[in-house]
Amino acid sequence: MVPIVEVKGARIPAIGLGTMTLKGDVCVEAVNAALKMGYRHLDTAVFYGNEAEVGEGIRKSGVSRDEIFLTTKVPHSDLAPGDFEASVEGSLKRLGLPHVDLLLIHWPNPDIPPPVYIPALCKAKRSGQTRHIGVANFTISLLEEAEALADEPIVNNQIETHPFVDHRTILAYCKGRGISVTGYCPLGRGRIPGNAVLERIAKTHGKTEAQIALRFLVQEGVVPIPRTATPEKLKANLDIFGFMLADSEMTDIRRLAEPEGRIVKPPQSPKWDS
Ligand SMILES: NC(=O)c1ccc[n+]([C@@H]2O[C@H](COP(=O)([O-])OP(=O)(O)OC[C@H]3O[C@@H](n4cnc5c(N)ncnc54)[C@H](OP(=O)(O)O)[C@@H]3O)[C@@H](O)[C@H]2O)c1
Secondary structure, eight states: OOEEEEEETEESSSSSOOOOOOOHHHHHHHHHHHHHHHHOOEOOOOTTOOOHHHHHHHHHHOOOOOEEEEEEEEOOOOSTTTHHHHHHHHHHHHTOSSSSEEEEOOOTTBBOHHHHHHHHHHHHHTTEEEEEEEEEEHHHHHHHHHHOOOOEEEEEEEEEEEETTOOHHHHHHHHTTOOOOOOOOTTTGGGGGOHHHHHHHHHTTTTOOOHHHHHHHHHEEEEEEOOOHHHHHHHHHHSSSSSOOOHHHHHHHHHHHHHHOOOOOOOOOOOOOO
């Protein structure tokens, strides 16, 4: 059983399956296999072009919908009135479901400020299209603005977190506000294996470097959503709850953060908190 992170009424399984780049049957089978082996948290988005396959994988697994925590996202290009509602309706239609568990704003948009779309996000919750609402790639100032505008709780901020990026400032802020943090690119998109520090710690615990990187995030209070369609890796990524990293090991991993360690840098990126 995967532990649960509980915030503001949301019960989020402490690890999820990322699905970006997973397409067609590969995506259906990855979701099906993940759910059958115990995953209960799935992350998709309009942008990934695989919501239909994620829905199909859920149905194929036979796992009860009530047991699954499913996230999708509204793209930054669809935040204007009308576009927002059409985006959410399109997601639910493709997924073949009446609601998701978490609806996120995928990226802030420098040309469409939060007052334009935060009321629509809250309305999506009240209308039952999502159980909870949140944001992704939001900085402290954007979160402050979003929370001031929202009349429903913002339960989550999904951000890039892995050992090579410094997430301390935004993480401390979210913790202070009771906002859970989902960590994307938790394996640095494949950069983790081969790192000497992670390798040394992995040997100590009889684990892989990827498992150490995921465990590090869990102990930082982050919910990682690693992506893979390979059954062995799916299984390994789930097997991170039976051991603890020592404080000294956590410190050694935190020291791997680099000023230029961020991987995802699209043009709509906000000015990140230092
Ligand atoms: N909100 C956002 O803006 C945003 C941005 C980016 C991503 N995301 C979400 O976050 C998820 C994860 O990020 P990501 O997909 O970019 O990168 P990631 O999960 O950090 O890395 C994926 C890579 O790690 C490899 N991998 C997985 N498990 C492994 C293991 N146990 N051992 C060794 N290698 C392993 C995979 O290899 P194989 O493919 O060979 O299995 C793949 O190449 C996405 O899928 C998406 O759902 C959100």
